[in-house]
Amino acid sequence: MSRVAVAIIGAGPYGLSLAAHLSARKLESRIFGHPMRFWSDIAEAGGERYLKSFCFGTNLSTPAPGYSFADYNEPRGLETFEPCSIANFTEYGRWFQQHNVPWVEPVEVENVDRQGDGFVISLSDGERFVADRVVVATGLSGFAYVPPVLASLPPDLAVHTSGVKSFAAFTGRDVAVIGAGQSALEAAALLGEAGARPQLLVRESSVRWHDRSSLEPSLWERLRWPISGLGRGLKAKALTQFPGAMHRVPAKWRTQFVNDHLPAEGAWWLRPRVETRLPIHLGVAVVNAREVSGRVALELRFASDAGERRLVVDHVIAGSGYDIDVANLTFISEHLRCAIQRLGRAPKLNASFEASVSGLHFVGPSSAMSFGPLFRFVIGAEYSARVVSGCLSARAGLLAGHQWGYWRPARASPHSDLQRPHRIATLVG
Ligand SMILES: Cc1cc2nc3c(=O)[nH]c(=O)nc-3n(C[C@H](O)[C@H](O)[C@H](O)COP(=O)(O)OP(=O)(O)OC[C@H]3O[C@@H](n4cnc5c(N)ncnc54)[C@H](O)[C@@H]3O)c2cc1C
Incomplete structure (x- = not known):
């Protein structure tokens, strides 16, 4: 079986952003799923559908400049504040993917299980391989709550x-x-x-x-209701300014805050x-x-x-919302799921978005119980991509010093040889 440093499951805003950051750090990864499928399904159900978030609060993230949602919309004459259509956001995500993460593999992950200190992953096309680390970026899939x-x-x-x-x-x-x-x-x-x-x-x-945001707020409105990627208000502003802060708040208060934040x-x-x-x-x-x-x-x-x-x-x-429950992630083997410590039913994560199963990370809505409501939304993708890519490359760097060598020197064009770059560490297996 081949071996890879990082496997990312899900090619939505969180998975794509993380893959772009890992690539910039020259760390080998594979990413699975149909790019932006969650959003294209919404758009294809028909009708006039818009994002609730502002354009500037709905960016996919890469260290390279020029890939914000507004960077995509502006030259095309599309909305750059609100409301932005979901079909337009889907196209933006695919454009981002084609330019930054062209090596996405449009297959489903069917099973993840422990193998030694890594994980064995089975794909819907029949392939099986080993990953040292797995990042679950599957959004709200599997979490729909029906009374x-x-x-x-x-x-x-x-x-x-x-x-x-x-x-x-x-x-x-x-x-x-x-x-x-x-x-x-x-x-x-x-x-x-x-x-x-x-x-x-x-x-x-x-x-x-929800009231429409004024395009020309008064001084008082700007002070009392400052605008941020999470909406208007001091709480939203603080959450976006200090994205990692909620993780340090005692779990009891944080989970209460997550449950009560943003009423229907x-x-x-x-x-x-x-x-x-x-x-x-x-x-x-x-x-x-x-x-x-x-x-x-x-x-x-x-x-x-x-x-x-x-x-x-x-x-x-x-329209009864979503319930983040580890038990519903049926592509993770049962005994791995059982080993994941929970906060309520969601995974309990450390400051690197890592669960109690070492090497298994969660980003996106399933990290909201541990990191706060920002991570229910696309806006949380940048912080998690930076933190998780930093953590994974630091650990791979440590390993490199010892045995495997995931690092390689930067080259002129990281994408010039392969559709999927940085597959440099398939040294084991
Ligand atoms: C109706 C609706 C409207 C929303 N509007 C907004 C909004 O305006 N602004 C905002 O910021 N947030 C909005 N959200 C929240 C939104 O879900 C998250 O912000 C966002 O999708 C999180 O991105 P993600 O990458 O975690 O998940 P997703 O975008 O859901 O991407 C995850 C991907 O993983 C794939 N996947 C699942 N299982 C597997 C598997 N086993 N193998 C491979 N791939 C798999 C899925 O197909 C999906 O494409 C909305 C949610 C809903 C339900």
């Missing part, structure tokens, strides 16, 4: 927002959308615009909307597409759901009265 009350419904009747492949497929259908966060509100808008009849079921007594709310540009156009039921809980003659009968309990009411629809879409 237990919907669990008994078949998948053609009940689906999570992340599972919707085409909003047009619901044309002419009655659809109950559960939730009041961005995903639920956006799904309802897109369903309505695709000719379906959506109804929003919201547990809270109101829907929260919709973007300002979504409001006119939902508020006055679609039926919204507030203060309502779904207490039962069952299939009746190919449709879904929902039992609803309203906060305003004691009784229950019935709603029959063709489909239910759960």
